[in-house]
Amino acid sequence: MTNQSLSVRDAIIQRRSIKAYNGQPVEREELLTILEDAVWAPNHQLREPWRFVVACGKELFDLYEVLKEFAIPKWKDLTAEDLEKQMKKFTTPGGYVFVIVPEDIRQKERLEDYAAASMLIQNVQLLAWDKGIGSCWKTPGFLDNPKFREALGVQSGERIISMLQLGYYDEMPKAAKRTSVDKLITIFGESK
Numbered sequence: 305m306t307n308q309s310l311s312v313r314d315a316i317i318q319r320r321s322i323k324a325y326n327g328q329p330v331e332r333e334e335l336l337t338i339l340e341d342a343v344w345a346p347n348h349q350l351r352e353p354w355r356f357v358v359a360c361g362k363e364l365f366d367l368y369e370v371l372k373e374f375a376i377p378k379w380k381d382l383t384a385e386d387l388e389k390q391m392k393k394f395t396t397p398g399g400y401v402f403v404i405v406p407e408d409i410r411q412k413e414r415l416e417d418y419a420a421a422s423m424l425i426q427n428v429q430l431l432a433w434d435k436g437i438g439s440c441w442k443t444p445g446f447l448d449n450p451k452f453r454e455a456l457g458v459q460s461g462e463r464i465i466s467m468l469q470l471g472y473y474d475e476m477p478k479a480a481k482r483t484s485v486d487k488l489i490t491i492f493g494e495s496k
């Protein structure tokens with residue numbers, strides 16, 4: 305058993321997407337343990353439709369070079385100081401997990417695989433939260449850029465569905481409001 309401190313309910317309702325990190329590194333072993341547990345996500349026919357590109361140690365610096373090029377289109381015209389400022393949202397997380405999913409040519413399977421990988425990502429986010437590590441699922445447009453894909457070793461027939469940033473944070477964001485389920489539920493057989 306791991307030292308889980310939050311109930312499932314508390315992890316679900318207390319988790320917040322963290323978008324401002326304090327720069328503290330995430331230990332590789334910690335990140336790999338989270339992934340090891342997260343792969344228990346349900347997935348149809350046990351296709352396990354995922355693989356990961358992880359960066360959390362010294363390789364982060366190589367990743368920044370790649371991100372700079374794709375995330376900051378005019379980086380060549382910026383002063384070093386402005387570039388550093390703009391890169392902050394990429395350089396302050398303590399780790400990255402890019403989640404790569406096969407693009408099955410059959411629509412049903414493709415949707416199932418995306419759904420399964422999304423459950424895995426939620427697992428990662430909850431397991432990380434339980435360890436005091438914040439995270440945010442990010443989907444910047446450059447994830448589909450052929451050159452960015454190439455830099456990550458993504459093959460044709462695969463898609464990067466998430467740039468998951470993880471790390472420690474100083475400020476807890478306010479909860480993003482959710483619609484009460486009263487407004488979303490129709491009791492079967494009753495008209496709305």
Ligand SMILES: Cc1cc2nc3c(=O)[nH]c(=O)nc-3n(C[C@H](O)[C@H](O)[C@H](O)COP(=O)(O)O)c2cc1C
Binds near residue numbers: 323440441
């Ligand atoms: C599929 C998906 C894509 C997302 N993409 C982004 C993104 O590109 N940038 C971002 O800041 N947040 C992104 N988010 C995070 C959401 O904005 C966040 O979950 C939402 O604001 C609710 O906040 P909470 O997670 O703290 O409740 C994404 C979340 C999901 C599930």
